[in-house]
Amino acid sequence: MGVKVYGIPHSTATLRVLAAVHEKELEYELVPVDLRSGAHKQEPFISINPFEQIPAFEDGDLTLFESRAITKYIAYTNEGKGTSLISKQGKEMADLAVWMEVEAHQFDPVSTKLAWELVYKVFFGMEIDNAIVEENEAKLAKVLDVYEVRLAMSKYLAGDSFTLADLHHLPGLQYLNGTKVKHLFDERPHVSAWCKDILARPAWEKVMALQKQARND
Amino acid sequence: MGIKVYGSDYPITPNVMRVLAAVYEKELEFDYVPLDMKSGAHKQMPYLSLNPFGQVPALEDGDIKLFESRAITRYIANEYENKGTQLLTKDTKKMALVEVWVEVEALHFDPVAIKLGWELVYKKIFDMEPDMAVVEENKAKLAKVLDVFEARLTQLKYLAGEAFSLADLNHLPIVHYLMNSQVKQLFEERPNVSAWCKDILSRPSWIKVVTLHEKLKG
Numbered sequence: 001m002g003v004k005v006y007g008i009p010h011s012t013a014t015l016r017v018l019a020a021v022h023e024k025e026l027e028y029e030l031v032p033v034d035l036r037s038g039a040h041k042q043e044p045f046i047s048i049n050p051f052e053q054i055p056a057f058e059d060g061d062l063t064l065f066e067s068r069a070i071t072k073y074i075a076y077t078n079e080g081k082g083t084s085l086i087s088k089q090g091k092e093m094a095d096l097a098v099w100m101e102v103e104a105h106q107f108d109p110v111s112t113k114l115a116w117e118l119v120y121k122v123f124f125g126m127e128i129d130n131a132i133v134e135e136n137e138a139k140l141a142k143v144l145d146v147y148e149v150r151l152a153m154s155k156y157l158a159g160d161s162f163t164l165a166d167l168h169h170l171p172g173l174q175y176l177n178g179t180k181v182k183h184l185f186d187e188r189p190h191v192s193a194w195c196k197d198i199l200a201r202p203a204w205e206k207v208m209a210l211q212k213q214a215r216n217d
Numbered sequence: 218m219g220i221k222v223y224g225s226d227y228p229i230t231p232n233v234m235r236v237l238a239a240v241y242e243k244e245l246e247f248d249y250v251p252l253d254m255k256s257g258a259h260k261q262m263p264y265l266s267l268n269p270f271g272q273v274p275a276l277e278d279g280d281i282k283l284f285e286s287r288a289i290t291r292y293i294a295n296e297y298e299n300k301g302t303q304l305l306t307k308d309t310k311k312m313a314l315v316e317v318w319v320e321v322e323a324l325h326f327d328p329v330a331i332k333l334g335w336e337l338v339y340k341k342i343f344d345m346e347p348d349m350a351v352v353e354e355n356k357a358k359l360a361k362v363l364d365v366f367e368a369r370l371t372q373l374k375y376l377a378g379e380a381f382s383l384a385d386l387n388h389l390p391i392v393h394y395l396m397n398s399q400v401k402q403l404f405e406e407r408p409n410v411s412a413w414c415k416d417i418l419s420r421p422s423w424i425k426v427v428t429l430h431e432k433l434k435g
Contacts, residue, residue, distance in 0.1 A: 101285030
């Protein structure tokens with residue numbers, strides 16, 4: 001029996017989990033959650049995630065929530081399969097821990113605000129708040145300056161191998177790449193090379209194909 | 218060469234306290250290096266080579282350098298697996314639950330609780346006026362988060378199971394700050410949350426953190 005991912009392929013957090021299942025080449029079922037009808041705020045979903053958010057995850061009788069907890073579980077329980085996404089000792093483990101936190105606390109808050117304004121609002125024909133865009137563009141530039149220095153030292157954020165630290169960025173990068181803030185990535189040669197590299201991974205391309213198909217359904 | 222923890226002078230920020238809790242739980246020898254943050258030492262070299270985002274804490278362990286408090290506590294829990302308190306578990310399913318509640322602290326509890334800590338504790342220390350609109354908004358949000366915790370802690374002694382783990386440890390600093398503020402009643406009026414708070418705040422390692430903190434007050 002495979003694993004179940006509860007969510008939708010447009011949500012960045014769901015996409016983060018889908019990237020991990022594909023990197024690990026796992027059998028899985030994507031169980032859609034009808035957000036519009038409030039399914040995430042009711043049983044049976046809230047028994048799986050009392051914080052009423054997607055994604056959630058099921059492996060036999062184990063249920064999990066929080067995308068970055070799910071990706072870690074997927075990575076640690078499938079070490080022999082697919083891509084290795086983790087390091088377990090010493091300096092590499094330390095660097096992995098650091099750059100996973102950087103994604104969650106430095107990159108994601110800014111990336112989420114920009115994606116809300118420049119992707120979501122545009123899609124739904126809502127008015128963009130330019131003050132928020134400007135403020136977060138400036139913040140993103142500063143964050144990417146740090147990334148530029150880091151990625152001059154190693155091919156990926158936590159070392160010379162692709163890990164969860166890089167994978168966690170994929171949904172945010174994909175969305176921002178289609179907006180006007182793309183230039184912030186393009187202007188920084190190491191960041192640009194890293195983005196191109198990870199967005200071109202076969203596992204991610206499969207996730208994008210799934211998303212496209214969901215749009216057409 | 219031993220461990221160095223870089224942090225603030227008095228009052229020690231919650232993120233720094235998180236790391237101190239971990240080093241004490243693991244019974245590690247370390248030097249505490251308070252930075253002169255008033256003069257911006259954390260935003261300049263040489264500190265920026267430890268944390269390019271110019272924030273505290275940072276940690277040096279031999280030639281390993283780390284920043285982000287939750288990366289540091291995770292590193293300490295892994296690297297010193299065989300010392301002091303077990304903060305992780307080899308059981309993959311139990312460890313998955315630790316990971317979930319580590320995320321809950323970072324993404325549900327902390328964003329709300331730290332705003333309340335800032336308004337009600339930090340500002341008080343610096344004689345600044347709290348923004349009561351922010352306080353009311355975040356009190357309501359914290360109440361909702363603590364309702365989830367209350368349900369969780371009805372079934373289990375700690376957030377991720379029957380044993381104290383990294384998930385509980387990461388909560389210590391802000392629980393401590395808020396239990397010394399006007400929002401402590403949010404914790405006290407939920408019996409399981411209240412019992413959990415009392416339990417974790419009475420851990421010898423946490424008492425050592427508070428002792429160090431008071432010493433810095435001078």
